[in-house]
Amino acid sequence: MDHTSPSTPDTRTGTPAGTRTDITTDIGRGLLAGKAAFITGAGRGIGAAAARLFAREGARVLLAARTEAQLKAVTEEIRAAGGTADYVLCDLADAADVRAAVDRAVDLYGRLDVAFNNGxxxxxxxPLDQVREADFDHLYAVNLRGPWLAMAAEIAAIRATAGTGAIVNNSSVGSLMANPELPAYGAMKRAVNSLTESAAVTYGPEGIRVNAIAPGGTLTEMIRTWEAHSPGLVERLTANTPLRRAAGPDEIAEAAAWLLSDRASYVTGTVLRVDGGARA
Structure with a gap:
């Protein structure tokens, strides 16, 4: 990331210092080349797609989730393709687990540059009145408290090692509107948006960018589970999407990779819709 003041002109070109005028130095380099990346919920779905993509784009990745068999399979796949990857077991509802997982990234790679809080x-x-209290508490522990714990640990690790970096939180397009079918889930994700924006303002002066993505309907195990409980859910979501299809996990991962990369060096505090136009 270029920290030169944008108001300081380049005396040779008359353009603001830090403005990219020649991209030839980027040829042959991955989007995340040289970066150490931490990914939660990385055993399946969007998280697994992100782990594969980040590694292809040159990052050294640490995968975190609760299910070792899934983590091991994705890690071995990345290694077989020539990437650098490892994994750590982590329950996002357990504060000690979260901190230990982030510390493991630093132990492995000597630094932390970027993190994708996807789990x-x-x-x-x-409807709201049918949400069980235990389910609400579990959503809070994993979907809101978990990203908060992770962000705090990641910011400390970035500060202590790379100095500057980027974090992306996985939210949901359902956080941007009324969500009568998933009211508690939508509420937690909307709170994640608020944490994202607050962190962006707080840590921007240090060169730490914080953004979120808001995926629309995506073909993951999670949405298939919801479909089993609410038949026709995917069809309804697709009908309200201008592209008339659900996203693949890889498509969501691409947005996260860009936000974490230096190509997005002036983007912070945003909640980027990746929803096929559903909220247009």
Whole structure:
């Protein structure tokens, strides 16, 4: 990231210092080349797609989730393709687990540059008055408290090692509107948006960018579980999407990779919709 003041002109070109005028130095370099990346919920779905993509783009990745078999499979796949990857077991509802997982990234790679807080849990769809208290508490622990814990640990690790860096939180397009089928889930994700914006303002002066993505309907195990409880859910989501299809996990991962990369060096505090136009 270029920290030169944008008001200081380049005396040779008359353009603001730090303005990219020649991209030839980027040829042959991955979007995340040289970066150490930490990814939660990385055993399947969007998190696994992100781990594969980040590694292809040159990052050394640490995958975190609760299910070792899934983590091991994705890690071995990345290594077989020539990437650098490892994994750590982590329950996002456990503060000690979260801090230890972030510390593991620094132990492995000597630094932390970027993090994708993707891990989340679900509960059955239904109106607000039918959400069980235990389910609400579990959503809070994993989907809101978990990203908060992770961000705090990641910011400390970035500060202590790379100095500057970027964090992306995985939110949901359902956080941007009324969400009668998933009211508690939507509420937690909307709170994640607020944490994202607050962190961006707080840590921007240090060169730490914080953004979120808000995926629309995406073909993951989570949405298939919701579909089982609420038949026709995917069809309804697709009908309200101008592209008339659901996203693949890889498409969501691409947005996260860009926000974490230096190509997005002037983007912070945004919640980027990746929803096929559903909220247009």
């Amino acid at each position: 989340a849990t679900i509960t059955p769809p239904g």
